[in-house]
Amino acid sequence: MSSSLLLHGGPILTMDPTNPEVEAIGMANGRIIAVGDLDSVRSELGSKVEEIDLKGRMAIPGFYDAHAHVMGVGYALTQIDVSSAAVDSIEDILVAVKERVDVTEPGKWIIGQGYDQASLAENRHPTREDLDKISPHHPVVLWRSCHHILAANSLALKLAGIDADTPDPDDGTIDRDSHGVPTGVLREAAGNPVSRAIGSPTEDDIAIALDAGGQAFRKYGITSVSEAGIRRPEEFRAYQRLWGQGKLALRTWLMMIIDDTLDELASLGMSSGFGDDWMRIGNAKLFSDGSIGGRTARMSMPYEGEAENVGLYMIPPEAITERVLRAHKAGFQVGIHAIGDAAISSVLDAYEEAQRQMPRKDPRFRIEHCSIIDETIIDRISKLGAIPIPGTTFLHDMRPVYLQNLGEHRVRYAYAMKTFKERGIVTAASSDAPVSSQNPMIGIQTMVTRKDRLGDEIFPEERIRLDDAIAAYTKNGAYASFAEGTKGMLSPGMLADVAIMETNLRDVDPDNLGNVRCDVTIADGAVVYERA
């Protein structure tokens, strides 16, 4: 391998406002050393130069997915895909599960990921009875796409110790039939006994999943990710193992869950940013509520057609404030999963309180997802300089569910990229994979078109320009993790992370942006993925 790399022959978007598009870019020793016209860049590079002729294809900074679950994507690769991309009905799900049952030793867990009852022909969750028909001897669990709801068969319920006498936990629900017998559908904390019965993956399992997951991100041109939640020491050890071996596929900002893995770090005096350009201790993380699809995101007003249901707080607002203060005082950046407007308001209360008690100059509070907001919330975000981390692919995948559960008026500002930009609010785009596909081009298409997967529009006044959508998926992700000095732009001194797309994105019909593939992914100045 030569020590330097030269790209030329196509549009190179740098995301650097002082020099937005250049003819050539030169990299050496993992850094970008020159950008500009071809002759001058060539003269900056030594004699041993490898060249990539873009032949009209567009090069951009490597994508930064600001909120994703690389481990989760890795696990999903070893589990059954029951997402709406793979199945249309419960009938289809049963066929897929049966195939797996037939080749799996009895007693071993069969796990499926990603169903969405609203997209299934039967328009309901799968149940114990459905699954028992094809799997009496294997415990089966199917996770809904939001990962807050699951469907289990009878054997899985039995292994989890759930029966008609089991009471609902405080922050969860066991769905029951008219006789009070569990149907197999478990919501929020009610699913925890099933997770416990499955058992936790070992450090080896996690390392395998991380590698598989990381490669699955790389093929979309993603070079950086914020991993949305380290809960267990085994997870951190698996990350550290791959990092130590130089095998981490993605530069990773590790969100540390408060009460699980954060506090030990804090007691040692560690805080956000510790690490190197491949792996850093990231922000403190918490979940304040659930999801819109599962009707568990905490809303100020009830869900459509359910006068009593305003969703759930995963932890009460006072406890959110206490935990935010604890992390903030320990020097951590804080990022909290908040989707419903009530949850987002209580997160903002906590952030404002943290700044009152211990003002920090540049806290960059993050609001993970930040879905259902109004003008008051936007004002508060703007005043605080908080960073929404919108799931820009959610609208593409779930627009009908949002409308069905919340009605049109409440989704007016959902992932409102234009409004955010006009208000000077920095937003870092994310997939929340495996909840949605990690393909950033789907998120970019959605930001540019405001259309869902069926082509239906949702508040098109929130459309943004292609360049702004790319910025949301590159430099803004860097900013949200304090890495704007090293990533997200192609300028001298920056890390040499580049995505070469298969074509010039400016020539693509916006409705087709999601289909554009990545040809080459470059990380640390070396080609790490090349499309066959």
Ligand SMILES: [Zn+2]
């Ligand atoms: Zn997430």
